[in-house]
Amino acid sequence: MDEDINPEQVAALYRRTMSSGRARLADVLGGQVEVESSGAWITTSTGERILNVGGYGVFITGARHPVVVDEVQRQLHRHPIGTRIFLDAAAARAGELLTSVTPPGLERIHFSGSGTEAVEAAIKIARLNGRRHLVSMIGGYHGKTMGALSVTARNVFQEPFRPLLPNVSHVPFGDAEALVGVLKEHPGEACVIVEPVQGRAAW
Numbered sequence: 001m002d003e004d005i006n007p008e009q010v011a012a013l014y015r016r017t018m019s020s021g022r023a024r025l026a027d028v029l030g031g032q033v034e035v036e037s038s039g040a041w042i043t044t045s046t047g048e049r050i051l052n053v054g055g056y057g058v059f060i061t062g063a064r065h066p067v068v069v070d071e072v073q074r075q076l077h078r079h080p081i082g083t084r085i086f087l088d089a090a091a092a093r094a095g096e097l098l099t100s101v102t103p104p105g106l107e108r109i110h111f112s113g114s115g116t117e118a119v120e121a122a123i124k125i126a127r128l129n130g131r132r133h134l135v136s137m138i139g140g141y142h143g144k145t146m147g148a149l150s151v152t153a154r155n156v157f158q159e160p161f162r163p164l165l166p167n168v169s170h171v172p173f174g175d176a177e178a179l180v181g182v183l184k185e186h187p188g189e190a191c192v193i194v195e196p197v198q199g200r201a202a203w
């Protein structure tokens, strides 16, 4: 129970300074304000514990796993942000570890802060390599920055922000013939992006 937090005040601040939509959504879900998390559980300001089925897959070890907390604290006390000019041994070791489990041919690592940034980087790398026509699958989700949104073939996300990137084709998920057709139209110039399990296609 956190008596310093007044959920109605927090919702009013959201409405006034950030997002009335978020305030409305929170209202529909009971107007709770989250204050802490541990493992798979969220605690709200009124002391209610709620199973966290969200979390975007970030905390696969659960929130505040002691090993993760210790390591993050150690790094914060030692060197909170890299210069991006000098080299970073931890990043190099992480890259090595990742490439030790990726399939042959996936040998280069680019670290980014979010999924949508990873997709932006992928689009840029594709373009640098002459792959200027993007092909994605209808229903796939790749993020909401402008490049990633251009390949997120869902009208509900794209419509408010058109025009998006040019030279993008969307084909039905699982339709190999349609994909081959687009690839034939753009020989040597296509970059295909697929979300193999379409986690958000249904909503």
Ligand SMILES: Cc1ncc(COP(=O)(O)O)c(C=O)c1O
Binding pocket: 113, 114, 115, 116, 117, 119, 141, 142, 143, 144, 195, 199
């Ligand atoms: C397959 C896929 N790509 C990209 C993204 C975008 O990631 P982020 O929300 O971290 O920008 C998501 C997010 O759900 C995703 O599931």
